[in-house]
Amino acid sequence: MLLPILQIHSEDMPPYAIVCGDPKRAGHIAERLEDARELAFSREYRTFTGTYKGLKLAVVSHGVGSPGAAVCFEELVRAGVKTLIRVGTAGSYSAEHPAGSLVVSTAAVRADGLTRQLVPEGFPAVGDSEVITALYDAASVMDGVTAKGITVTLDAFFTGVEEIPHKKYKQAGALAVEMEIAALYVVSTLRGVRAGAIVAIDGYADADLAEVYDPHTDAVGAAVEREIAAALEAMVNLAAKDESVAP
Numbered sequence: 001m002l003l004p005i006l007q008i009h010s011e012d013m014p015p016y017a018i019v020c021g022d023p024k025r026a027g028h029i030a031e032r033l034e035d036a037r038e039l040a041f042s043r044e045y046r047t048f049t050g051t052y053k054g055l056k057l058a059v060v061s062h063g064v065g066s067p068g069a070a071v072c073f074e075e076l077v078r079a080g081v082k083t084l085i086r087v088g089t090a091g092s093y094s095a096e097h098p099a100g101s102l103v104v105s106t107a108a109v110r111a112d113g114l115t116r117q118l119v120p121e122g123f124p125a126v127g128d129s130e131v132i133t134a135l136y137d138a139a140s141v142m143d144g145v146t147a148k149g150i151t152v153t154l155d156a157f158f159t160g161v162e163e164i165p166h167k168k169y170k171q172a173g174a175l176a177v178e179m180e181i182a183a184l185y186v187v188s189t190l191r192g193v194r195a196g197a198i199v200a201i202d203g204y205a206d207a208d209l210a211e212v213y214d215p216h217t218d219a220v221g222a223a224v225e226r227e228i229a230a231a232l233e234a235m236v237n238l239a240a241k242d243e244s245v246a247p
């Protein structure tokens, strides 16, 4: 079956996929694979397949924002993907997690519009505990700060006249803010697949973010390299476990 938006054939998709916002980052991740092959670059969705430590996996970009990302997640699930890991960037709510840190998202605050059209208010956006543990275990043995906790998914990146309640999210214990994890966790729960997410912190999230936002520093670049390595390692470990429990 040809997936109409990603423009890939479902038969070409392995059950394991790493997803990220930026098509360029997808290309960068694919450089770590053996026999990497670009299957399609349709809209913001760039798809590669390849092999890492013997595991066949896909790398796909989902663009910025939950509605477009959800289209990607839905089509990947239709193609037979069963495990999804998002490798992203996010703004931090804590001085303990400055730019260059990593955060593994256990669950996401649904401060987006998309998931309201999928599930009722109060329905949680939670990651899969096995995927989260695999990501945290792989990332926390690397150099640098790695934390695990709740993240916030927003639609707005630049602010308008409405205030985004960053202070309340922070007081309530959220660690970081980005734009797609709630969609990933709701879609994966709805469709019965597993998902997890890891983000590289690129600064502090608050009302002045647009003034200081710079995701292209050396510290952020190094954190992105670490999270890519962690995601690949986590996927290989998850697949090895799947194989050991297969009937």
Ligand SMILES: O=P(O)(O)O[C@H]1O[C@H](CO)[C@@H](O)[C@H]1O
Pocket (backbone or CB within 6 Å): 020, 021, 022, 063, 064, 065, 087, 088, 089, 090, 157, 178, 179, 180
């Ligand atoms: O780096 P990615 O994966 O795109 O993630 C973050 O960066 C984008 C904002 O610049 C949003 O997509 C946000 O979720």
Ligand SMILES: O=c1cc[nH]c(=O)[nH]1
Pocket (backbone or CB within 6 Å): 089, 090, 091, 092, 157, 177, 178, 179, 202, 203, 204, 205, 209
């Ligand atoms: O959505 C995002 C992504 C990166 N950094 C932020 O502060 N917000």
